[in-house]
Amino acid sequence: MQKLSSKLLELIALSLGLEKDRFNGVFKESTNFTCLNYYPVCLAPELTLGLRIHKDPGAMTILAQDDAGGLEVKMICDGEWISVKPTPGAYIINVGDLIQVWSNDKYESVEHRVKANSEKERFSSAFFLNPSRYIWVEPLEEFINEENPTKHKGYLWGKYFATRKLSNFKKVEVELSKGAEYSTITVRNHQSTIPKKKKKKSAMGEVDPDFIQAVEHRPKPEIIEAEGIPLIDLSPLISLESDSDGSARLVAEIGDACKNWGFFQVINHGVPSKARERIELASKKFFALSKDEKKKVSRDEANIFGYSDHEITKNIRDWKEVFDCTIENPTIIYATDEPDDEELRELTNQWPQYPPELRQV
Numbered sequence: 001m002q003k004l005s006s007k008l009l010e011l012i013a014l015s016l017g018l019e020k021d022r023f024n025g026v027f028k029e030s031t032n033f034t035c036l037n038y039y040p041v042c043l044a045p046e047l048t049l050g051l052r053i054h055k056d057p058g059a060m061t062i063l064a065q066d067d068a069g070g071l072e073v074k075m076i077c078d079g080e081w082i083s084v085k086p087t088p089g090a091y092i093i094n095v096g097d098l099i100q101v102w103s104n105d106k107y108e109s110v111e112h113r114v115k116a117n118s119e120k121e122r123f124s125s126a127f128f129l130n131p132s133r134y135i136w137v138e139p140l141e142e143f144i145n146e147e148n149p150t151k152h153k154g155y156l157w158g159k160y161f162a163t164r165k166l167s168n169f170k171k172v173e174v175e176l177s178k179g180a181e182y183s184t185i186t187v188r189n190h191q192s193t194i195p196k197k198k199k200k201k202s203a204m205g206e207v208d209p210d211f212i213q214a215v216e217h218r219p220k221p222e223i224i225e226a227e228g229i230p231l232i233d234l235s236p237l238i239s240l241e242s243d244s245d246g247s248a249r250l251v252a253e254i255g256d257a258c259k260n261w262g263f264f265q266v267i268n269h270g271v272p273s274k275a276r277e278r279i280e281l282a283s284k285k286f287f288a289l290s291k292d293e294k295k296k297v298s299r300d301e302a303n304i305f306g307y308s309d310h311e312i313t314k315n316i317r318d319w320k321e322v323f324d325c326t327i328e329n330p331t332i333i334y335a336t337d338e339p340d341d342e343e344l345r346e347l348t349n350q351w352p353q354y355p356p357e358l359r360q361v
Contacts, residue, residue: 001062001127002032002327004269007237008060008093008254009129015255016103018142023059023102031130031161031331033305035324036279038123038287039070042116042319048211049219050114050122050320052313057164058130061094064276068122072223074111076262082226089273090231090265095258098131101152104139110262115219116319123283133158133333133344163337165304210317217316230257230264237270278357285355287321297323297350306350323358325349 006027010020039050050070065071071084071092084092100109114122131137138154232253236246257264286294291309299306305325311318330346351359 001034001271002030004091004266004271005032005060005062005127005129007234008062008266011251011254012060012099012107012258014251015258016106016142018140022140026131026135027059027129029132029134029332030328031133031158031333032327033128033130033324033331034327035126035128035322036123036283036286037126038283038321039068039114039116039121039319040321041121042118044207045116045118045219046221047207047218048116048213048319049217049316050116051311051318052213052316053111053113053217054313055109055111056094056096056128057098057160058096058128059098060096060129062127062129063092063094063124064126064280065092065124066122066280068117068120070115070117070122071124072113072115072219073261073263075226076108076110076260081220081223082229083223084229084263085225087231087265087267089276090267091269091271092263092265094263096129098137098157099258101137102140102143104143104148105151106143107258108262112263113219114320115223123280123287125279125283127327130161131157133161158334159337159339162334165333166301166337208317211319213316230261232257232264232266233268234266234270235268278360282355282358282360283323286323286352286358289352289354293352293354294321294323297352303348303350305347307352325351 006024009023009027013022014020037051042048042050053074063071065086067086067088069083069086072081073084074081094110094112095107097109099107114124135157136154137157137160139150139152144150230253232250234250236250254264294307294309297306299308307321307323309321311320311322326347326349330348332344332346335341335343335345
């Protein structure tokens with residue numbers, strides 16, 4: 001995935017009118033990680049979400065989803081929600097917050113969510129491309145002038161990353177607020193913002209109130225299955241030097257998708273189908289283990305990567321289980337989210353005894 005993400009980042013740079021290696025140094029000591037997601041069958045999909053509305057904070061996300069579907073994206077052009085039907089063998093590429101900030105809003109990070117399913121469980125895997133902890137994030141000078149002033153204040157990626165990851169154990173929710181001439185890290189206390197709720201009944205039984213979405217955030221029964229979602233063939237990457245026309249078309253397609261959709265799908269991407277199948281099979285084996293067995297590798301403040309069945313997105317519990325692992329093992333991050341604290345810590349992965357092939361993720 002790192003090889004694919006590097007190629008895609010070069011194409012995005014070219015589509016922005018930059019040199020293709022403009023972002024290379026940013027990821028020298030990356031904080032990349034992979035997350036395996038399991039969405040169980042849900043008794044009340046009309047009341048909750050597998051994953052609530054959010055944007056991805058890094059540079060880009062490479063997502064593999066199975067045939068269960070459920071991914072929905074908010075259109076940049078009109079704000080309507082659309083369903084992203086799975087394409088066999090394709091990966092979904094989401095533009096992240098960093099691309100939006102670096103491009104000074106020329107490209108926009110895409111809002112998305114995952115619906116719960118009352119009939120079928122869902123598995124997905126996501127690779128998050130994140131920069132080094134010491135990278136200062138702000139709009140690039142190439143996109144700032146008198147007619148287009150900076151739209152975001154700068155922030156230190158490593159502190160933001162530490163704040164988000166450590167927030168899981170402090171009962172707070174962290175997000176990056178973006179708007180005209182500001183970028184602000186907002187921290188909200190869960191206990192002070194979540195009102196007590198009673199269990200609600202659905203057509204299929206009672207639902208734990210921790211999962212219940214506010215009425216305005218609940219999924220609609222019918223969502224448009226959009227046509228024309230960009231499906232980009234990356235095969236020209238194999239012969240970029242000998243096919244300049246193919247290269248130019250590819251850059252143009254990537255740029256159009258980033259600007260108008262905020263996401264796209266790729267095929268002929270060079271990732272072996274067998275590798276994807278192995279990851280999905282290992283994921284299914286792990287999530288099929290007993291809850292006690294999975295909790296042996298639970299996340300905590302000492303090990304912030306691992307298993308969790310209590311994911312919180314914007315103060316509401318998601319209908320899913322996750323297992324995540326860092327790519328650079330160990331990964332070096334800031335020890336705390338305090339602005340003036342420069343102490344560092346190492347993050348290492350923890351692995352279950354079974355299945356052993358999970359380590360290949």
